[in-house]
Amino acid sequence: MIAAGRRPLEDRPFLWLAPLLLLLAVLYLYPLVDVTRLSLTDATDAATPAHYTFASYRSVIGSAEFLAMTRVTVVFVAASIAGQLVFGMLIAALVCEGERRHLPGAAIVRAIVLVGWVLPGVVIGIIWKLLLDESGAGIVAYAASLMGARNPTFLSAPVPALFWVTIANIWRGTAFSMIMQYAGMKTVPPELYEAAIVDGAGILQQFRYVTLPSLRGILLINLVLITIATLNTFDMVLPLTGGGPGRATEVIALYIYHLVFSEFQFGRGAAVAVVLMAIGLALSACYARMLQRGRTA
Amino acid sequence: MAASAAIYAGYIVVGLIFLFPLLWVASLSLRPMAELFVFPPRLVPQHPTLAAYHDVLSGSPLARYLLNSVKLVSATVLCALAIAVPSAYALSRLRFRRPGLKPLVMLGMLAVQLISPLVTALPLYRWFSTLGLINSHAAVILVYVALSAPFATWMLTGFLDTVPVALDEAARIDGCTRLQSLLRVLLPVMLPGLASTAILLAISTWGQFIVPFVLLTRDDLYPVSVGILDYQSSSDSVSTHLLAAAAILSALPAMLTFLVLQRFIVGALTAGAVKG
Numbered sequence: 001m002i003a004a005g006r007r008p009l010e011d012r013p014f015l016w017l018a019p020l021l022l023l024l025a026v027l028y029l030y031p032l033v034d035v036t037r038l039s040l041t042d043a044t045d046a047a048t049p050a051h052y053t054f055a056s057y058r059s060v061i062g063s064a065e066f067l068a069m070t071r072v073t074v075v076f077v078a079a080s081i082a083g084q085l086v087f088g089m090l091i092a093a094l095v096c097e098g099e100r101r102h103l104p105g106a107a108i109v110r111a112i113v114l115v116g117w118v119l120p121g122v123v124i125g126i127i128w129k130l131l132l133d134e135s136g137a138g139i140v141a142y143a144a145s146l147m148g149a150r151n152p153t154f155l156s157a158p159v160p161a162l163f164w165v166t167i168a169n170i171w172r173g174t175a176f177s178m179i180m181q182y183a184g185m186k187t188v189p190p191e192l193y194e195a196a197i198v199d200g201a202g203i204l205q206q207f208r209y210v211t212l213p214s215l216r217g218i219l220l221i222n223l224v225l226i227t228i229a230t231l232n233t234f235d236m237v238l239p240l241t242g243g244g245p246g247r248a249t250e251v252i253a254l255y256i257y258h259l260v261f262s263e264f265q266f267g268r269g270a271a272v273a274v275v276l277m278a279i280g281l282a283l284s285a286c287y288a289r290m291l292q293r294g295r296t297a
Numbered sequence: 298m299a300a301s302a303a304i305y306a307g308y309i310v311v312g313l314i315f316l317f318p319l320l321w322v323a324s325l326s327l328r329p330m331a332e333l334f335v336f337p338p339r340l341v342p343q344h345p346t347l348a349a350y351h352d353v354l355s356g357s358p359l360a361r362y363l364l365n366s367v368k369l370v371s372a373t374v375l376c377a378l379a380i381a382v383p384s385a386y387a388l389s390r391l392r393f394r395r396p397g398l399k400p401l402v403m404l405g406m407l408a409v410q411l412i413s414p415l416v417t418a419l420p421l422y423r424w425f426s427t428l429g430l431i432n433s434h435a436a437v438i439l440v441y442v443a444l445s446a447p448f449a450t451w452m453l454t455g456f457l458d459t460v461p462v463a464l465d466e467a468a469r470i471d472g473c474t475r476l477q478s479l480l481r482v483l484l485p486v487m488l489p490g491l492a493s494t495a496i497l498l499a500i501s502t503w504g505q506f507i508v509p510f511v512l513l514t515r516d517d518l519y520p521v522s523v524g525i526l527d528y529q530s531s532s533d534s535v536s537t538h539l540l541a542a543a544a545i546l547s548a549l550p551a552m553l554t555f556l557v558l559q560r561f562i563v564g565a566l567t568a569g570a571v572k573g
Binding site for chain 1: 308325381387474
């Protein structure tokens, strides 16, 4: 047994990890501490000295805008994750089922869905903005007019705008849920399906009694990850609506950005950022627990 | 048979939903201005032309944005890998004195990725302002590296775990130091893992938006993700074909990388998903 202090340098893991840990400490951990500190000040911009106060939290969380933003964010996040989970699972089931029957084309469908996911968020916003052009040349407007709608509004009225921003986000995020659940479905032993078929289970019953229970762990992890991703949505909304009309699609990340960079309310922006961070950390903790449970099980 | 038909019907619906938006924008980008407002709208332009691409690349700053992105992405991928390789080595091969520390480091790396870059960008913006580092590509690269190194480490650790320890132990018995065994023996074996990690990092960094949006204010320094937003705000309905061409051009590198190396990426993603 080598004494603790005599361990050769090259055997010490933290020496190898030092660059990474240093980088994370300076550019992650310290900013998180600093943003928390800033949230307790009345900071405006970088040049003006700030005083410590608890007023940021009080004035922000009590404000009507915060309430409105919370409502928009909750609707956006809840509808997005429901859509992404359901469509992701449907597509994953389609692809798996196709592969099991050796139908050609499954890999192509998988690739097409994933293309939407690798696009930069801003480009996705622009693509949907072009699709939702409200003039006669817009393709969705044309489709709506074929179905009898006259002068439909998509992004220029509050409720449709939130609806379409959510649709665009489901389009963007479904691929991730699809690939996670596809991976999960691949790990289900085929014997389980064979046994179910012997017992006379149809496709829907196989899904209900074999696929779903086997996917529970993956679904929970999936849920946590897409909740976080959707909460952090920022880039896609900017070109699509910029948070408007009014503040109808101002989700939490946009709200923080506006507070800090348009209204120069740094302290308040930091306060909302701390709220976002706290939710993120809480969800990460859930995620970590699930992973550890998955390891030991 | 009926089931197969139903599956194919599903494939067609899914394929259309995910492909049509892209096809429509591609169609817009291939039209002359006169065809932007044809009614009823048609997917295939009557007189397709590449003029919009030519105009966008020669008459707008888009080419500059694309170059900036290439520069930022390649520097980020190289630096992130340089940091991730030794970290992954430590996590895969070295014994931590306290057994609880390794999972702590692994989970910590996951947790930091789940925090919005916007949260850290706020204090970073303040520091970089006082340090005069706003409008510095080096500063943006540094933050990008911090955002991507944990993910790269996580992926490479998973990959190294699948390489038999006997391999580097043989090298060490032959007298290699750990660093030599990593560089000469493990690195060549890790090449596929390095490649798929680099691809995933490149794609995610190409789309990275918040950091340059906050830390860069001079438009000649913008990467394409920020630049195209600028471009959109300066365009109007008669230049829709130009905006469409710009959107296609800024998505193309990520899309092509993905399509060419699809097998690699799906493998890496699914492996990650199952392992957690």
